[in-house]
Amino acid sequence: MIKLIGILAVCFLFFICPPSARAAGEFRADYEVQYSIAPSGVTVVTQNITLTNNLTNLFPQEYLISIDTDKIKNVIAYDSKGAITPDITQQDRKTDINLRFNEKSIGLGSKLNFSLRFENSDFAQKNGTVWEINIPGTIQSPDLGDYNVRLLVPPSFGQNAYMSPLPLKNGTWTKEQLTEGGITAAYGSEQVFNVQLSYFLSNTTLAPFKTLIALPPDTAYQKVLLDTINPKPNTIIRDEDGNWLAEYTLLPAQKQNIETSMKILTYLFPRKDYSENISDTSKYLKATQYWQADNSEIIALAKQYKTPREIYSYVISTLAYDRKRASEGTVNVGRVIRKGALGALQTPKEALCMEFTDLFIAIARAAGIPARENIGYAYTSNAKLRPLSFVADSKNAKSEDYDESLNTDILHAWPEYFDDALGNWVPIDPTWGDTTGGINYFDKLDFNHIVFAIHGTNDDYPYPAGFYKEQSNDKKDVSVKFNDVAPPEFEPRLTASFDFPKFLTSGITTSGKIMITNTGISAANDNTIVVQSTVGNISSSRVVDHIPPYGKIEIPVTLKNTNYIKQTQGYVVVSVNGEITRYAFTMQPMYWLLLPSGIVAGVIMYVLRLVLARKNHA
Numbered sequence: 001m002i003k004l005i006g007i008l009a010v011c012f013l014f015f016i017c018p019p020s021a022r023a024a025g026e027f028r029a030d031y032e033v034q035y036s037i038a039p040s041g042v043t044v045v046t047q048n049i050t051l052t053n054n055l056t057n058l059f060p061q062e063y064l065i066s067i068d069t070d071k072i073k074n075v076i077a078y079d080s081k082g083a084i085t086p087d088i089t090q091q092d093r094k095t096d097i098n099l100r101f102n103e104k105s106i107g108l109g110s111k112l113n114f115s116l117r118f119e120n121s122d123f124a125q126k127n128g129t130v131w132e133i134n135i136p137g138t139i140q141s142p143d144l145g146d147y148n149v150r151l152l153v154p155p156s157f158g159q160n161a162y163m164s165p166l167p168l169k170n171g172t173w174t175k176e177q178l179t180e181g182g183i184t185a186a187y188g189s190e191q192v193f194n195v196q197l198s199y200f201l202s203n204t205t206l207a208p209f210k211t212l213i214a215l216p217p218d219t220a221y222q223k224v225l226l227d228t229i230n231p232k233p234n235t236i237i238r239d240e241d242g243n244w245l246a247e248y249t250l251l252p253a254q255k256q257n258i259e260t261s262m263k264i265l266t267y268l269f270p271r272k273d274y275s276e277n278i279s280d281t282s283k284y285l286k287a288t289q290y291w292q293a294d295n296s297e298i299i300a301l302a303k304q305y306k307t308p309r310e311i312y313s314y315v316i317s318t319l320a321y322d323r324k325r326a327s328e329g330t331v332n333v334g335r336v337i338r339k340g341a342l343g344a345l346q347t348p349k350e351a352l353c354m355e356f357t358d359l360f361i362a363i364a365r366a367a368g369i370p371a372r373e374n375i376g377y378a379y380t381s382n383a384k385l386r387p388l389s390f391v392a393d394s395k396n397a398k399s400e401d402y403d404e405s406l407n408t409d410i411l412h413a414w415p416e417y418f419d420d421a422l423g424n425w426v427p428i429d430p431t432w433g434d435t436t437g438g439i440n441y442f443d444k445l446d447f448n449h450i451v452f453a454i455h456g457t458n459d460d461y462p463y464p465a466g467f468y469k470e471q472s473n474d475k476k477d478v479s480v481k482f483n484d485v486a487p488p489e490f491e492p493r494l495t496a497s498f499d500f501p502k503f504l505t506s507g508i509t510t511s512g513k514i515m516i517t518n519t520g521i522s523a524a525n526d527n528t529i530v531v532q533s534t535v536g537n538i539s540s541s542r543v544v545d546h547i548p549p550y551g552k553i554e555i556p557v558t559l560k561n562t563n564y565i566k567q568t569q570g571y572v573v574v575s576v577n578g579e580i581t582r583y584a585f586t587m588q589p590m591y592w593l594l595l596p597s598g599i600v601a602g603v604i605m606y607v608l609r610l611v612l613a614r615k616n617h618a
Contacts, residue, residue: 027060028052030145035123035135036152043123047116052145056108063099063114070095071121079103079114125381128482130188130447131157137182138175147175149183157187161268162444181438191266191447192483193379199258199477200470203250210234210249214453214462215260216376217244218523218546220270220424222451225263225490225521226549231256236550240283241372241456242276244548257470263487266447270424273525277545281418284370288459290340290358293365298341302366308417308428311363312442315430319344319351319359326352326389338460352389353413353431358459360415360430370418372456374427375464377480378412379448385436388412409466409478414449450480492524494547496574496581500557504535504570504587509560514574516544517552527577535561535570535587561587 032048051060072095077084081102089096097116105112124133138147150172153160163185167173173183199213216224219242233246250256287294293302305311339347341362344355357373364371380386388410416427427449429441452464466478500512514531518524527544536559544553557572568587573580 025142026053026055026058027143028054028145029143031147031149033148034150034152037124037133037154037157039154039156041121041124041126041131043120045118045120045123049114049116050145051105051112051114053105053108053110059104059106059110060112061101061104063101063116065097065116067095067097067120069093069120069122072097072118074117074119076117077115079112084114127379127381127448128191128193128484129486130161130186130191133183133185133187135183137178137180140179144175147178149173149178151183151185153185153187159187159189161186161188161447164440164444181436181440184439186268186447188447189267190486192486193264193266193450194481194483195260195262195264195377195450196479197260197262197465197477198475199260199465199468200473201248201250201256201258201468202470203252203254206252208249208251210247212237212245212247212462213258213468214464215244215246215548216262216264216450216452216465217242217454217548218274219451219454220274220276221267221427221445221449223265223267223271223274223522224549225265225487226260227263227521228259228261229550230259233550235552236548238546238548238551239462241454243454243462245462246550263483264450265487266450268444268447270422275525275545276424278418281370283457284372284418285365285368287362287365290338290459291362291365291371292340292342293362295342295362295366297345298362298366301363302368305363306367308364308369308419308426309442311360311367311369312428312430312433314363315356315360316434316438318348319356319430319434320349321356321387321389321431321435322350322352323384323387325350326387351431353387354389356431356434357413357415360428364415364417371415372425372454373413373415373459374449374451374454375411375413376452377450377478378414378429378432379450379480379482386432387435389431409469409476411452411464411466411478412449414445490520490522492518492522492547492549493520494524494527494576494579495519496576498572498583500572500583500585502585504559504561504585506561506568506587506589509558511556511558514555514557514572515552516547516555516574516576518547518549521549523548523551524577528575529555529577530575531555531557532573532575533557533559533570534573535559535568538572 030050030052034046036044036046038044053059070090070093075086075088075097077086077099079102084099084102087098099114099116101112101114103112123135124131133153135149135151138144163183165173165177165183168177195216201211201213203209215226215236217238218224229246233248236244236246239245248256285293292298301314305314338354341358344351344359361371361373378386378388380388389412414427414429414431416425419426427445429445429449433439433441453462455461469477495517497515497517498512499515501510504510516529524547525545527547528541529544530541532539538557538559547553561568566589570585570587572583
C-alpha cells in the first residue's frame with residue numbers, strides 16, 4: 001500500500017490488488033508524477049507508474065486510487081495494450097477511481113507500465129492577489145520505490161514568493177523530500193484584504209472618561225489603509241509595542257458603536273519602509289502571568305533549547321492541538337480559559353493556539369530571546385489543518401468547523417521573536433506547524449496572518465477587535481474578505497497647525513505649540529520636522545519614526561524678542577518632509593503695554609481740568 005497525504009485535505013490511497021491476498025513488498029511501485037497548472041488554476045495530474053513483480057506467482061490486476069475530494073474530472077488511463085476505462089464513484093466528497101489492466105505482467109522482475117491522468121481544482125487556488133499551491137506528499141511504504149514529482153506553473157501567476165521545500169536538480173522533488181511533507185508555494189508580492197471591524201463601548205459611570213481601542217497596526221509584515229472610522233477618534237497613538245490605539249471620550253452613561261473599514265496589505269518579507277526602532281529589548285524578556293520565564297521548569301527547558309528554531313521544534317513535538325476543546329468553544333470573552341506556558345506543559349495534549357504561543361514565548365524569554373504575541377485573524381481554507389481557536393464570542397463557536405456564515409468572531413494567536421542580526425521581529429506559527437503535520441511555519445509564515453493587537457510588555461492587553469462586543473447584538477464584529485486588486489499607492493498627508501498668539505510683546509516670553517496631524521489613511525514613517533522662527537532665533541530639527549492615521553504630535557514653541565523699540569512682523573516656519581507652512585505674528589514693543597494706562601491717565605487729567613475750569617468760571 002502506498003499512501004499519499006495531501007495538505008489541503010486531499011488524501012490519496014493507492015491499492016495494488018492481486019487476485020488473492022498479498023503482503024507488503026510483493027510489488028515495487030515507481031512513480032513519475034507531474035502537476036501541470038493552467039492559468040485558471042485547474043491542475044492536470046499525470047502519473048506514470050511502473051509496477052515491478054517481486055515474486056514469480058503474482059501479477060497486478062487492478063489499481064485503486066481514493067481521493068478525498070469530488071473535484072475530479074476528465075479521467076484518462078491507459079497501459080501498453082491501450083486505453084483503460086476507469087470505474088469512477090463519488091460520494092461523501094470523495095472520488096474512487098478503479099482501473100483494471102489490459103495486460104498481465106507475470107514473472108519475477110516483470111514490469112507493468114501504465115498512466116493515469118485527471119484534472120483537479122484543489123491544488124492551486126487564487127486567494128485575493130496571491131496564487132497558493134499545495135501539492136500532497138507521501139509516506140514511506142515497503143511497496144514504494146522511486147517517487148519523483150515535477151511542478152509546472154504558468155508565467156501568469158507572477159513571481160514566486162516562497163516554495164518549500166525547494167526542488168533538487170532539474171526541478172524535481174524526490175521521495176526523500178516528499179516523505180517529510182508536501183510542496184507549498186505562493187506566487188505574488190502582497191496580499192490585500194478588505195477588513196471591517198466593529199467596536200462597542202459603554203460608559204456605566206457618572207463621569208466622562210477616556211478609553212482606548214486597538215486597531216490593526218502597521219507591522220514589518222503588514223500595512224494598514226484606514227479608509228473610514230466612524231465616529232472619528234480624538235487621536236490615534238502608537239504604544240511601545242507598536243499597537244495603534246484610538247482614543248475616545250465617553251460621556252456619563254453613553255454607549256457608542258464604532259465602525260471601521262480598512263484595507264490591509266500583508267507581505268512575506270519585512271517592509272523596507274517600516275521601522276519600530278526598539279533600542280531596549282529587555283522588556284521582552286520579563287516573566288508575566290502567562291509567560292512564566294522565571295519558573296524553574298521553564299528555565300531548565302531554556303538551557304536545553306537555546307535557539308528559536310530549537311524552541312519551535314520542541315513546542316511542536318510536545319504539544320498536541322485539542323480539537324475537542326476548540327469545538328466546545330471554551331475560549332470566549334468573559335471566561336477565557338487560558339492555561340499559560342506552565343498549564344500547557346501540565347496538559348500537553350489539550351493545547352490551543354494560545355498554549356503553543358505562550359509556551360514558545362516563556363521558553364524564549366528564559367533563554368534570553370525577546371519574544372511576544374500577536375493576536376489577530378488568519379485566513380484558512382481548511383480549519384482542520386489550520387485552525388482558528390481564539391473565540392471572541394462563544395455563541396455557535398466551533399472553530400474546528402469554522403463557517404464564515406456563523407455570527408462568531410474566531411481569532412488566532414501566534415508568537416514572534418526578535419532577531420538581532422535582522423533587526424526586526426520574525427513571526428512564526430507553531431500551532432499550524434503541528435496541525436498541518438510539519439509544514440514549515442518557522443522559516444516563512446504566509447500572506448494570511450493579520451495582526452489585530454500585539455502583546456509584549458503586557459501578556460493580555462490591549463484587547464483585539466472582536467472583544468468589544470455588545471452582548472445583545474448577535475452580528476459579527478470581524479469581517480475579512482480578499483480583495484482581488486491591489487490598491488493604488490497612498491501617501492500620508494501631514495498638516496501643520498498652530499496654537500499660538502497673534503500678538504506678542506517684546507521682552508516677555510510667549511509659549512505655544514505646533515500640531516502635526518496625519519490626515520491621510522496610511523501611517524507616515526521617517527518624518528523630518530524642522531521648526532524655525534524669524535524672531536527669537538529658534539531652529540530645531542527632529543525625526544518622528546511613525547505617525548498613524550489620525551495621529552498627531554505636539555511641538556512646544558517658546559519665543560522671546562529683545563527688540564523693545566519698534567513693532568516687528570515675525571514668522572514661525574515649519575517644514576514637514578520638505579513641505580513648508582508659515583505662521584505670522586506681530587511682535588509689539590514693550591511700551592505698548594503702557595499705552596492703555598497712559599490713555600486712561602490722559603483722559604482722567606483732561607476730565608479733571610474740565611471740572612476745575614467750570615468751578616473757576618462759576
